[in-house]
Amino acid sequence: MNEDAIVAKLRRQAPLIGDDCAIVPAPANQDLLFTTDFSIENVHFTSKSSALEIGYRAVARSLSDIAAMGGKPLYCLVSLAIAPWTDEHWITSFYRGINRLLRRHQTELAGGDISHARQLVCDVMICGSVGKGRALLRSGAKPGDIIYVSGPLGGWRHKPVIVPRLDIGRRLIGKATACMDISDGLALDLHRLCLASGVAAEIDSVPLLKRATVAQALHDGEDYELLFTAPPRRRVPGIPIGAITKGNPGTLRYRGAKLAPHGYDHLQHRH
Numbered sequence: 001m002n003e004d005a006i007v008a009k010l011r012r013q014a015p016l017i018g019d020d021c022a023i024v025p026a027p028a029n030q031d032l033l034f035t036t037d038f039s040i041e042n043v044h045f046t047s048k049s050s051a052l053e054i055g056y057r058a059v060a061r062s063l064s065d066i067a068a069m070g071g072k073p074l075y076c077l078v079s080l081a082i083a084p085w086t087d088e089h090w091i092t093s094f095y096r097g098i099n100r101l102l103r104r105h106q107t108e109l110a111g112g113d114i115s116h117a118r119q120l121v122c123d124v125m126i127c128g129s130v131g132k133g134r135a136l137l138r139s140g141a142k143p144g145d146i147i148y149v150s151g152p153l154g155g156w157r158h159k160p161v162i163v164p165r166l167d168i169g170r171r172l173i174g175k176a177t178a179c180m181d182i183s184d185g186l187a188l189d190l191h192r193l194c195l196a197s198g199v200a201a202e203i204d205s206v207p208l209l210k211r212a213t214v215a216q217a218l219h220d221g222e223d224y225e226l227l228f229t230a231p232p233r234r235r236v237p238g239i240p241i242g243a244i245t246k247g248n249p250g251t252l253r254y255r256g257a258k259l260a261p262h263g264y265d266h267l268q269h270r271h
Contacts, residue, residue, distance in 0.1 A: 016109070027074075039057065052100075056162075070134065070136040073127075076102055076124065076125070078122065085120075107126070140197060141197035145178075148227075150238050156222035177231065191250045202253045203241055
């Protein structure tokens with residue numbers, strides 16, 4: 001199978017593919033959102049992983065970023081460097097996983113690039129939109145706000161399937177004061193939100209997935225739940241876990257004890 005054959009097969013389900021660029025209309029009175037995520041062999045998956053699962057997770061991670069901004073995904077670009085161990089059946093299954101999730105969220109595959117490498121590398125870019133000036137940001141949390149998560153946590157060991165919380169993200173527009181998704185662990189991502197907002201935080205409890213530990217939920221990452229804040233008594237979906245406080249920006253406490261903002265950092269896991 002060559003590149004043209006792959007593109008021809010993809011065009012049957014994705015008519016925007018075929019020219020040097022996809023041509024798409026710009027939505028009126030909307031801000032555009034762009035996000036991109038790598039999925040790399042032996043970093044995010046191994047050659048033993050299911051091709052369908054690799055494709056699905058690659059897209060789910062980027063959709064989670066759109067959810068964190070309260071956006072609606074519109075178009076997807078997928079660039080793939082194919083490793084020697086793949087074959088036509090693998091590639092077909094990979095794109096089946098991608099298209100399964102894109103169809104679920106009414107998002108069109110608009111193109112990408114295909115090459116080859118010693119190890120498999122995938123880069124997914126999602127373009128979405130949100131009402132002009134309505135995007136959820138990390139920078140709006142205020143002392144007294146309640147901290148919420150969209151579901152139980154436990155890290156990658158306990159989260160085999162990523163569920164992008166697009167429905168919850170859209171419901172938070174006009175209600176949440178700050179929002180982001182949890183990709184690198186609750187402690188590190190809450191630290192980032194607090195830094196962006198110039199506040200500190202106190203965590204009272206952490207809702208856990210079955211068999212997960214608090215340490216895994218705080219530090220392991222890849223939960224892809226939403227982490228957000230809202231004023232007291234404002235009705236929002238989610239599970240309350242603590243409150244935003246005054247203090248040195250980024251400072252965290254868990255049940256009164258200082259919490260180190262440790263989580264997954266790619267630059268610390270290179271060896």
